[in-house]
Amino acid sequence: MSRPPKKFRPPVSIFDLPCPPTAAPPHDNKSFFTHLDSVQQSLEEEDEGKIPKALEAGPEILVESLYKRRRRIQQDPELEMQLSFTGSVESTSSSHTGRHPPEQQKPPKNVRFNLELNEVYEIPRSSKRRRHSSRALTLPDASTSTTTATSRSRSPPPRTGEDESENYPPDTEEADEDWDAIPHYRGLPAEPASSSSSSNSSNGSTSTPPALAVGGTNNRARKSKEPIQSVASKIGCRRKPTTTSFKIPSLQRSPSIVALDDTSDDELFLRDARGTPALPTSYRTDPPPRARSAPAATSLGSNRLSAGTSGRPLFATSSRPLAETSSGYPIPSTSKQSTPGPGRLAELYIYVMPQNMDSVVFNLMRDRVQELKGHWLGPKTKSLATDPRANTELPALDQEKTTHIVTSLTNIQAVKRHLNVEDINPKIAVVNREWLSDTITYKRPMEPASYTLSRPEIGAPLKPLQQDTPPSSQTHRSAEKQPASAMMNNVHQLDFEVIMQGIQEGSLEDVEMSNTDEGEDEAKDDGENKDEPHQEDIHPESTAQREADLQRALGVSPEAFDKLKRENRCFKCQQVGHWMRRCPKRPLEINQEDILLQTIYAARNEAKRRKTMHKCQSPHVAGMKDEPRYNKAIIDQLRVLMKHYDNIKHKGSNENFKVINYRRAINAIQALDYELTSEEMALKVPCVGKKIAKKIGECIALGRIKKLDHLNWDKDRLQVETIFRSIYGVGAEKATDWYDKGLRTLDDIRQLPDLNKNQIAGLRYYDDLQKRVTRAEVEQIAKVVEDIAKDLHPDIQCQVTGSYRRGQPDCGDIDIVVARPEVDDGDELFAIVEHIRRELTSKRFLVDHLAEPGWSVEMANQPRHFKYMGICRLPGENSLHRHIDILVVPWKHLGAALLYFTGNDICNRSMRHLARKRGLRLNDKGLYENVIRDKHGKKINEGQWVAGRTEREIFDYLKIDYLEPFERQC
DNA sequence: AAACGGCAAAC
DNA sequence: GTTTGCC
DNA sequence: GTTT
Ligand SMILES: Nc1ccn([C@H]2C[C@H](O)[C@@H](COP(=O)(O)OP(=O)(O)OP(=O)(O)O)O2)c(=O)n1
Ligand SMILES: [Mn+2]
Numbered sequence: 005m006s007r008p009p010k011k012f013r014p015p016v017s018i019f020d021l022p023c024p025p026t027a028a029p030p031h032d033n034k035s036f037f038t039h040l041d042s043v044q045q046s047l048e049e050e051d052e053g054k055i056p057k058a059l060e061a062g063p064e065i066l067v068e069s070l071y072k073r074r075r076r077i078q079q080d081p082e083l084e085m086q087l088s089f090t091g092s093v094e095s096t097s098s099s100h101t102g103r104h105p106p107e108q109q110k111p112p113k114n115v116r117f118n119l120e121l122n123e124v125y126e127i128p129r130s131s132k133r134r135r136h137s138s139r140a141l142t143l144p145d146a147s148t149s150t151t152t153a154t155s156r157s158r159s160p161p162p163r164t165g166e167d168e169s170e171n172y173p174p175d176t177e178e179a180d181e182d183w184d185a186i187p188h189y190r191g192l193p194a195e196p197a198s199s200s201s202s203s204n205s206s207n208g209s210t211s212t213p214p215a216l217a218v219g220g221t222n223n224r225a226r227k228s229k230e231p232i233q234s235v236a237s238k239i240g241c242r243r244k245p246t247t248t249s250f251k252i253p254s255l256q257r258s259p260s261i262v263a264l265d266d267t268s269d270d271e272l273f274l275r276d277a278r279g280t281p282a283l284p285t286s287y288r289t290d291p292p293p294r295a296r297s298a299p300a301a302t303s304l305g306s307n308r309l310s311a312g313t314s315g316r317p318l319f320a321t322s323s324r325p326l327a328e329t330s331s332g333y334p335i336p337s338t339s340k341q342s343t344p345g346p347g348r349l350a351e352l353y354i355y356v357m358p359q360n361m362d363s364v365v366f367n368l369m370r371d372r373v374q375e376l377k378g379h380w381l382g383p384k385t386k387s388l389a390t391d392p393r394a395n396t397e398l399p400a401l402d403q404e405k406t407t408h409i410v411t412s413l414t415n416i417q418a419v420k421r422h423l424n425v426e427d428i429n430p431k432i433a434v435v436n437r438e439w440l441s442d443t444i445t446y447k448r449p450m451e452p453a454s455y456t457l458s459r460p461e462i463g464a465p466l467k468p469l470q471q472d473t474p475p476s477s478q479t480h481r482s483a484e485k486q487p488a489s490a491m492m493n494n495v496h497q498l499d500f501e502v503i504m505q506g507i508q509e510g511s512l513e514d515v516e517m518s519n520t521d522e523g524e525d526e527a528k529d530d531g532e533n534k535d536e537p538h539q540e541d542i543h544p545e546s547t548a549q550r551e552a553d554l555q556r557a558l559g560v561s562p563e564a565f566d567k568l569k570r571e572n573r574c575f576k577c578q579q580v581g582h583w584m585r586r587c588p589k590r591p592l593e594i595n596q597e598d599i600l601l602q603t604i605y606a607a608r609n610e611a612k613r614r615k616t617m618h619k620c621q622s623p624h625v626a627g628m629k630d631e632p633r634y635n636k637a638i639i640d641q642l643r644v645l646m647k648h649y650d651n652i653k654h655k656g657s658n659e660n661f662k663v664i665n666y667r668r669a670i671n672a673i674q675a676l677d678y679e680l681t682s683e684e685m686a687l688k689v690p691c692v693g694k695k696i697a698k699k700i701g702e703c704i705a706l707g708r709i710k711k712l713d714h715l716n717w718d719k720d721r722l723q724v725e726t727i728f729r730s731i732y733g734v735g736a737e738k739a740t741d742w743y744d745k746g747l748r749t750l751d752d753i754r755q756l757p758d759l760n761k762n763q764i765a766g767l768r769y770y771d772d773l774q775k776r777v778t779r780a781e782v783e784q785i786a787k788v789v790e791d792i793a794k795d796l797h798p799d800i801q802c803q804v805t806g807s808y809r810r811g812q813p814d815c816g817d818i819d820i821v822v823a824r825p826e827v828d829d830g831d832e833l834f835a836i837v838e839h840i841r842r843e844l845t846s847k848r849f850l851v852d853h854l855a856e857p858g859w860s861v862e863m864a865n866q867p868r869h870f871k872y873m874g875i876c877r878l879p880g881e882n883s884l885h886r887h888i889d890i891l892v893v894p895w896k897h898l899g900a901a902l903l904y905f906t907g908n909d910i911c912n913r914s915m916r917h918l919a920r921k922r923g924l925r926l927n928d929k930g931l932y933e934n935v936i937r938d939k940h941g942k943k944i945n946e947g948q949w950v951a952g953r954t955e956r957e958i959f960d961y962l963k964i965d966y967l968e969p970f971e972r973q974c
Numbered sequence: 975a976a977a978c979g980g981c982a983a984a985c
Numbered sequence: 986g987t988t989t990g991c992c
Numbered sequence: 993g994t995t996t
Pocket of ligand 1: 805806807808812814815816817818819904905906907908909910912913992
C-alpha cells in the first residue's frame with residue numbers, strides 16, 4: 005500500500021564473507037542513532053523554547069519530533085488540551101493523502117452499502133481502548149487472581165458475571181501457562197497427567213519470578229518520566245560496552261526463560277507506574293458510563309437546539325429521540341424542506357470532522373453529500389493510513405457559511421478544540437454522524453436536535469440510562485420498564501435491520517460493527533469517550549420486507565415472530581432481557597460453524613483424551629512421534645499424494661487448496677486414536693470429503709490408493725524438487741525453475757550465480773538445518789538469548805514458542821518471543837533486537853542473518869514488532885547450526901504474538917479464517933474489528949485493534965475455548 | 975458459487 | 986503492483 | 993479438495 009519503508013541497513017551482505025562465516029557484526033545502525041540524536045536535540049531545543057531544528061530537517065523528522073512532543077504533552081492533560089491543535093503537520097497529511105488517490109477511497113458500488121452500514125450501525129464500545137492503552141505492570145501474585153477477570157471484562161459484547169461464568173467453564177478457566185503444561189520446562193519433574201489443569205495454572209502464574217516484575221516496575225517508572233530519557237537510554241544502549249566472554253549456559257539449570265507472563269490485569273491499570281498516556285482522569289476512571297444517549301436538549305443549548313426534543317424517551321442503543329408517531333423514523337428538519345429528492349441538500353454547508361471516523365466512511369459521506377448537491381466544507385479526504393496521532397490540519401471553520409458540523413466526537417469542547425475555535429456560531433448545528441446518514445438516506449435535512457452529541461458537556465452528569473448494556477438482570481429490569489412500543493422501534497427494529505443486512509450479505513455474524521476508528525489501537529489520545537450511542541439506519545420502504553425475510557431466515561412462523569417482537573424477546577435465543585445483537589448465545593456453537601475449528605478441537609479433544617501430553621512435554625521422552633499410530637498406511641499414502649500435488653501445483657489453480665486440504669485431512673486422521681475401517685467412517689473425519697474418503701476406502705480394501713499407481717508423475721522431478729525446496733529460501737517455483745534448467749543436485753545449485761542471500765545461507769548450512777533440534781538444545785539456545793536480552797534490560801521477558809511450546813518432541817528451529825513489560829514503542833524494541841543481534845553476533849553465536857528487521861522513520865515510535873531470523877550455533881566442536889527466529893513485540897501485542905508464533909500454522913490459519921468470517925482480522929499484533937473488505941476479501945481499512953495483550957483475550961473475543969499450546973497441534 | 979492467513983522481501 | 990517464500 |  006505504501007512504499008516500502010526506508011531501511012538504512014546497507015545492501016551489503018555478510019554472506020559475502022568467507023566461509024565459515026563469522027558474521028562480522030554488521031554496520032551499526034547509524035541512522036537509527038542519528039535519528040535518536042536528532043530527536044533528542046530537537047526536544048531539547050523545544051524545551052528551551054527554540055524552534056526545533058527538526059523543522060528544517062524535513063517532514064519525517066518533524067513528525068517524529070511532534071510526536072515526541074505530543075507524548076510529553078500527554079503527561080499533562082491540561083497542556084494537552086491546549087496544545088492538541090497547535091502541532092498540525094501539513095506534510096504528513098498531504099503526503100499520506102497523496103498515496104491514496106481518491107479512486108482508491110471509493111470502493112466498488114457493491115461495497116458501498118456495506119460501508120454505509122458500517123457507518124450507521126455502530127455499537128458503542130465503551131472506553132475499552134483506553135484500557136488497552138497503558139497497562140500496569142502485573143505483579144505476579146495479583147495477576148493470578150485477576151487474569152480471568154481482566155479478559156472477561158474486555159470481552160465484547162459486555163457481559164454480566166452470569167454470562168461470563170457460562171463462557172468460562174471451569175476447565176478452560178485456568179492454566180494457560182505453558183510451564184504448567186510442560187513441567188520440565190521449569191525444571192520440574194514431568195508429572196503432568198496427574199495434576200489437573202486448574203491446579204497447574206495458579207502454580208504457573210505465581211511462579212513467575214517476582215524479581216523480574218518488581219524490577220520492571222522501578223524501571224518503568226523511571227523510564228516513562230520523560231521521552232528524552234528514553235531516547236537517552238537508547239543511546240546508552242548503543243554505547244553499551246560489548247562484553248567479551250561467552251558463557252556456556254549451564255546445562256543443569258533449566259532456563260528461566262519462561263518468565264513471560266501471558267496475563268494482564270486491567271484492574272491495575274490505573275496505577276500504571278509508567279505514567280503512560282496520562283489521559284484525563286475522567287477517562288481513566290472506570291468504567292466510564294457507557295452508551296448514554298444525549299438527552300436531547302441538555303447542552304448544545306448555544307448551538308441551535310430546537311424545542312420539543314427534551315423529554316422524549318430515549319432508549320436502548322439509539323440516541324435518536326423518538327418521534328411521537330412511534331414510527332421511530334427520523335424527523336425532517338422543517339416541513340418546507342421535507343420533500344426528498346436530489347438537490348435537496350443544496351442549502352446545506354456541511355463540515356464533517358474526520359476525527360474518529362473511518363476513512364472509507366468519511367469519503368463515502370463526502371461523495372454522497374456531493375451527489376445530493378450539498379456543500380462540503382470539511383477536509384476533502386481522509387486517507388487510510390493517516391497516523392491518527394498526527395494532527396491533521398483541518399480547514400478553517402467558516403462560521404457564517406457553515407450550517408452543520410458533523411462529528412463523531414462526543415462533546416462540544418472537543419469539537420471546538422479540534423476546530424481550533426473559541427466558540428461556534430450558534431446558528432451552526434453540531435450534530436452526530438447519524439444526522440448525515442439520515443440526511444443522505446432521506447435526501448433531506450434532518451432535524452438537528454435529534455442528533456445531538458452524546459456527551460454534550462464534559463463532566464456533565466450523565467443520565468443513567470441503561471443502554472447497550474449486556475443482557476443482565478439490570479438491563480432486563482430497566483428494559484422492561486420502557487414502553488414496549490419504544491423498544492420495538494429502537495431496538496428490535498435496529499436488530500432486524502442489521503440482521504437482515506447480514507442475511508443479505510450472507511452472514512449473520514458479520515454485521516456487528518462498532519465505532520469506526522481506524523488504525524492501530526490506542527494511538528488516539530483525544531479526551532473523547534468512544535461510547536457514543538449508535539443509531540440505526542432505517543429504511544421504511546423496506547422494513548416490512550426485511551422483517552418478513554428475517555422471520556423466514558429465523559425459521560419461525562410469522563405469528564411466532566410477531567410474538568417475539570411483541571414480548572421483546574431476543575430473536576435468536578428467544579430470551580427476554582437482551583436483543584439479538586447482544587445475544588450471549590452469539591456466535592453459534594463453534595463446532596457447527598467452522599469446520600476448520602473442528603480440526604482444532606478434534607486435536608484438542610484427542611490430546612486431552614489420550615492424556616499423553618506429558619510424554620511430549622518431556623525432552624527425554626520420545627513423544628508423539630513414536631507413539632503407536634493408527635491408520636499408518638493411509639496417512640503415508642495420502643502424504644505421498646499430497647507431496648505430489650504440492651509439487652505439480654500451478655499457481656492460479658486449485659492445487660494450492662488441494663494441498664492445504666490434504667494436509668488438514670492428514671492431520672485430522674493423525675489425531676484419531678482408532679483405525680479407520682470403512683469409507684463411511686472416514687467421511688466423518690473433519691476435512692475428509694468424498695474423494696479422500698474414497699481413497700481411504702481403497703487403501704482399506706486394497707492396501708493401496710489406486711491413484712498412486714496411475715499417477716503419471718515424474719518421479720525424478722518430484723524427488724529433486726523436494727530436495728531443492730528443502731533449501732531455506734527456495735519454494736516450488738524456484739525448484740521447478742531449476743529442474744527445468746537441468747539442475748539436479750545441491751552442488752548444481754551451489755554453482756548458480758544468482759542465489760539470493762537466504763538461499764546462500766540455506767545452502768551453506770543445509771546439512772545442519774535438515775536436522776531437528778532437541779528440546780534440550782532449544783532450551784540452551786534460548787538461555788543464551790535470554791541472558792543477552794536481560795543484560796540490556798533485566799525485566800525483558802522471553803518465551804520459546806513454535807513447536808517447542810506446543811510440546812513437540814523435537815523442533816525444526818528455535819522460535820523466541822521477546823517483550824518488555826509495558827514497552828510498546830517500536831524504537832525501544834528495535835534497540836532490544838539490535839542489542840541481541842549485535843551482541844550475539846559478536847560472540848559468534850549468531851553466524852548468519854536471514855532476515856533482519858529494519859527500522860524506518862515512517863514507523864518511528866509505532867507499536868511495531870521486529871522479527872529477526874538467523875543462524876545460530878552453540879559453542880563447542882560438535883554443535884550444529886540452527887535456525888533461530890526472534891520476535892520482539894510490543895507488550896500490548898504479546899498475546900497475539902505468542903498465539904501466532906506458537907502456531908501451528910493450521911491453527912493460525914483456522915483462527916484467522918474464523919476471525920475473518922466474523923468481520924474481524926487476526927494477525928500477530930492482535931484482533932481487529934470493524935474491518936471492511938472489498939469483494940475479493942482484501943481489506944480496505946485496518947480496523948480497530950480490540951484484543952491482543954494476552955492469548956486468552958483473543959480466544960475470548962472470538963468466543964472460542966482457550967486452547968493450551970499443546971492443543972494447537974492441528 | 976465462493977471461501978480457503980497474513981505479511982513483506984524480492985522481483 | 987505482483988510473485989514468491991516465510992512464519 | 994472440502995465446506996457452507
Ligand atoms: N505457514 C505458517 C508457518 C508458521 N506459522 C507460525 C506458526 C508456527 O508455529 C510459527 C513458527 O514457525 P515454524 O516454521 O518454526 O514452525 P513450528 O515451530 O511450528 O515447527 P518446527 O518444529 O518446524 O519449527 O510460525 C504460521 O503462522 N504459518
Ligand atoms: Mn519452530
